[in-house]
Amino acid sequence: MNKSVISVLGQDRPGIIAAVTATLFKLDCNIENINQTILQSEFSGIFIASIPSDLTNGELCSQLTGALAHLNLNVYVKSLEHKEEGFESGSCEPFIITTIGPDRKGLVAGITEIIAKHGVNVTNLKAIFKGGDNPTDNIMIYEVDIPNDIDQQILRAELMKRASELGLDISIQHRNIFMSINRI
């Protein structure tokens, strides 16, 4: 069995997951992982499934596109690459980087430029820019893995400097503080 990654994107409405999974079932695919999210009104779902050896990604994609036509969704299918070809993180500590401050262009690019430069991997990101004065309406939350072998002081200093240039209030905290406070 080969494994494929299926990405589905389009306007959110009831029945998307049902339609995708029914088609996969019909084609004898076995789902291994699903994750979905909704940004404003847009649905995005990513599925990993093992597919029969006689089913190509192209065929799977066209079957799905046909089945989902009435929902007006975009479908993309690719093979799952072997892990050693992807990014392999070394020994890391999980941190949360949070910024609060007024919206403007280039905030995510500005912060992630520094994060990427230091080889820090973003494992989860949420950014909300609604404008207005409420701090929680203009916030970026990066969950990151900071490698143990980099100089954290320099990373911190550069992030602080960049945040201040962008007019953001930044916090860089080990994940455990949030876990300790909020989880039993």
Next chain:
Amino acid sequence: MLSEKEIISTLEMLKNEHLDVRTVTLGINLFDCVSHDLNTLKKNIHNKIINVAGNLVNVCDKIGEKYGIPVVNKRIAVSPAAVFGAPFSASQFVEIAKTLDLAATEANVDFIGGFTALVEKGISKGDRALIEAIPEALAETDRVCSSINVASSRAGINMDAVLIMGKTIKKAAQLTADKDGLACAKLCVFANIPQDIPFMAGAYLGIGEAEAVINVGVSGPGVVKKAIDRAIASDPGIDLGRIAELIKRTSYKVTRVGELIGREVADHLKIRFGVVDLSLAPTPNVGDSVGEIFQSLGLLSIGVPGSTAALALLNNAVKTGGAFASSHVGGLSGAFLPVSEDLNISESVRAGYLSLEKLEALTSVCSVGLDMVAIPGNTSEDTIAAIIADEMAIGVINKKTTAARLIPVPGKKAGESAYFGGLLGKATIMPVNNAEGSNRFIRFGGIIPAPIQNLTN
């Protein structure tokens, strides 16, 4: 994956509600420093403190940065000096205090506690010399804190010691008359003193404790107040049972912060982690006040009728939440009402809502007694001793810790202000009512026997 709400509410506590670790206190056993020779003892004390605590401040700052939680104060508590300095005279005890002060300065901690004697059942030679040295020792040092345990629920109240402490407090105030009696702010008289308090002035390393131990004092009155405010705003019909539940949950969060930081500091220093002290400790900043919680609970001010019940609710909820959050809870663990250190409580005194008598009543349901209470400079030593005796009785009979940190401000009268600076704050001097005439009771001496341990009503 953490939720947005978890992250934002945590940030809110840190940035806007003054959540911090109030103190990480490193307890150091000094019994192996003993010597019959004063200079050897001093040298041993200095070397041991620097050796064990040299890295404390750096480690606390580093871990504070890692979690984005400031460790506001780093402190040291040592074995009771009256024990390891037993062979020495009062003037030699002043030298020992200066050595502790120097070591604290070099270790860059703001206070060092343990200039302590435990005299609830009797006063030994070393205890007497240490107590005699207190006024000069505290007047001539900046960072040394002293505590004397004069009573316990098992031994009763040592009234001889109580009277001596009345005199000692008076003298300590006089020696620091130019600073409004500042020495008394570093001196606490206790009933049932715990062995593991991280907070000053009562911190010392108990005799039953390990060679070295890290105890943590968390803070969080601002967090509790904001949680109550938010809950009442979103549901004006909320009842006290649900408010208590909310305080409990908030206390849980605050305690977890203390335990996380304390354990990591202890790991780094390779020292045993001791306890989290759950006390709500205020500072003289707006939004970091225990007094403000009373107003959030609907009272005009701390001190008005209803205050004792409100405090009982608060204190019990804080303990319940904290005890669930950590299995290693100790120290004082209650709400502090240090008059000068809490802007709101200090203002309640000035406005006339909070009297000494009401404050005493409040201490029956919380730690930690009459704390940072400025009284007129002409209050007699007998009256000071009598106030202490009353406070000790509350602790002894109720099997809880109580303490008195009274400051008779030299040359000043009730209603005037006393300034102690920094965390110690400023206070309006409280009148001591009905203190005229002699007080024969306080001069009988002897021991008020320990209370019966059953028939508890």
